[in-house]
Amino acid sequence: MDLTNYEKKVLYGIVKFPNDNDRQLAERFGMKQSTVAAIRKRLKEEGYYRVYAVPMLQNFGAELMAVIHTNFNPVIPLKKRISITEKKIEAAEEIFFSIGEDDKGFSLSFAKDYTSIGSLNDIRTMTFGKLGLLEKEYPKEIIFPFSISKIYRFFNFAPLLTKIFQINDDEIENEQFFPVKNATLSRREMDVMCSIVENPEMPSKEMAEMLGITRHTIGRMKKKFMEKGFIKTIVIPDFEKLDLKIMAFYHVPLNPYKPPNFENDEMKELLCNEVVFLAVRRFEFSAISMHVDYESYKACKTEIMQRLKEKEWISTVPVVRTYSLNKARIIKDFSFPPITRKLILGRERG
Numbered sequence: 588m589d590l591t592n593y594e595k596k597v598l599y600g601i602v603k604f605p606n607d608n609d610r611q612l613a614e615r616f617g618m619k620q621s622t623v624a625a626i627r628k629r630l631k632e633e634g635y636y637r638v639y640a641v642p643m644l645q646n647f648g649a650e651l652m653a654v655i656h657t658n659f660n661p662v663i664p665l666k667k668r669i670s671i672t673e674k675k676i677e678a679a680e681e682i683f684f685s686i687g688e689d690d691k692g693f694s695l696s697f698a699k700d701y702t703s704i705g706s707l708n709d710i711r712t713m714t715f716g717k718l719g720l721l722e723k724e725y726p727k728e729i730i731f732p733f734s735i736s737k738i739y740r741f742f743n744f745a746p747l748l749t750k751i752f753q754i755n756d757d758e759i760e761n762e763q764f765f766p767v768k769n770a771t772l773s774r775r776e777m778d779v780m781c782s783i784v785e786n787p788e789m790p791s792k793e794m795a796e797m798l799g800i801t802r803h804t805i806g807r808m809k810k811k812f813m814e815k816g817f818i819k820t821i822v823i824p825d826f827e828k829l830d831l832k833i834m835a836f837y838h839v840p841l842n843p844y845k846p847p848n849f850e851n852d853e854m855k856e857l858l859c860n861e862v863v864f865l866a867v868r869r870f871e872f873s874a875i876s877m878h879v880d881y882e883s884y885k886a887c888k889t890e891i892m893q894r895l896k897e898k899e900w901i902s903t904v905p906v907v908r909t910y911s912l913n914k915a916r917i918i919k920d921f922s923f924p925p926i927t928r929k930l931i932l933g934r935e936r937g
Contacts, residue, residue, distance in 0.1 A: 593618065595752040597626040598635060598824065603745035603756075605638065605820040606813065636824045639921055640787035641741065642780065643817050645733035646770040648930040649697045652733065652866065653681075653704045654873045655711070656693035656838060656908070657726040663718060665689045669918055671718065676711050680925035685918040686834070691908050693836055694919070697926050701730065727906075729838055729873050731866045738764045738866045739855060742921075744824055746860040747877055751829060761855050770817060775800065777931050779808045783818060785924040823921065826877070826912050833884045834912055837874040839895070839905035846870055847900050856894055861887045884909065 590598065600612045600623075609627060613620040630636060659668070665687055676682070681703055685694035698704045708726055715721045731738070740746075741764040749756050772780060782794055789797075791805040798805070812818045826834075846869055847853035854867045857874070861883060864875035874891075878884040888907060895901045 593622065594626050594630065595748075596754070597623055598630055599745065599748045599752055599754055601627065601630070601636060602748055602822045602824060605822045633828075634825055635828050636822050637921075638787050639821050639823065639923065640784045641819045641821055642784050642923060642927045642931075643765060643768075643770075643819065644697050644927065644930055645765045646768050646817065647772070648699050649926075650700050650732055650734075651698055651704070652731045652736070652738070652765070653696045653698060654693060654729040654731070654838070654866070655696070655704075655708060655726050656729075656836060656906070657691065657711075657715065657721070658724060659690050659692065659715070660719060660721065661689040665916060668718075669916060672711075672714065672918075676707070676714060679707050680929045681707060682919055683922050683926060684920070686910060686915055687918055688910055688915045691910075692918075693908075697930075699930060704728065704730070727838065729866075729871065731868060731873075733765050733767050736866060736868050737849075737852070737854070738864075739852075739858065740764070740863060740865045742821055742823055742863050744822070744863055744877075746858070747863060748824070750860040751879065761858055764819070766816065768816065770815070772817075772931070775804075776808055776811075779805060780812060780817065781924065781928050781931060783809065783812065784927045787820065830879055831877050831912055832880055833878040834910040834915070835874075835876045835878065835884055835888065836908045836910065837872070837876075837891070837905060839872050839874075839901060840903050841870045841872070841900050842902040843870055844902070845899045847898065853898075856898075857891050859887045859890050862891075 596616050596618070597612065600607065600615060604612065604615070607615070609624040610620050613623045669687065681696040681698045682694050683697060686692060696704060696707070708728060711726050715726070739761045746759050748754065778798060782789070782798060786794065791802045791809065795802040795805045841847065849869045854865070854872060858865060859876070861876040861878055862874050863877055866873050876884070876887050878887065
């Protein structure tokens, strides 16, 4: 990773403060605005990060987020497995992220209800079963209904960058990412919201021309969506350019006799810097962590497991799977537009 200290600061700032402009980032880090602008341009052109507009679909018809993980019989190579599943499974609008290796894989989805996820998982199980891919077990579902779950980190890479770049920052946000609110949109707002999710960095003028409305209207709606929390911006850095080698996936059932206090957010104690995703319910959680090497993974896992055992929060063996980012294949790479269109525009038609 060939970045200067200034470039590391700017990349960290872009990830932590995705809605800041160049002037605001310059003020935060005591840099010239022109320097920030030049660095941002270079980082963008060289593919160091991507910007996503995450729709708050829990307010527009989505009842849950689902995490599904599977162990495979590696008799069929990953490439062939993907060629089969891309049309039957990965094409489903609900799935927004999916990754696989020869012997395992997991996906994340937003869904209107359990029927949507259950039907998708039936197709998944039938497909894998016919191919002889399953290792004596069905794909495992972890269901996080938004109304009774908390997602403390949703691909938040800022804490990880503080460690990789050795940046001191004690102000790390771990608040509920998907708060449930009542929300309604007009037909025009629906169209604009879907366009923002599909084109998060498109200038307002260009979007206005595409949709046939004024730039002022686009700007006003964008401001409304951000202020009301209808859309949240996240920035995901390029894994390879950060020299990230390992992704770890966790599914941990919690001790029903002595679970952590859900109301008091005790599960936040498990958030080491390398954890980029953490979704919890009263009696289970799922997490994803990212690491530059095996030692980093081992230290993070040890920290998590020690805390769970010290608090007596677990009573069964958790599922922990590691993915080599050199060998794994990202099958669906943070694709939010399909499920947004299905729920928001489809909701109006229905």
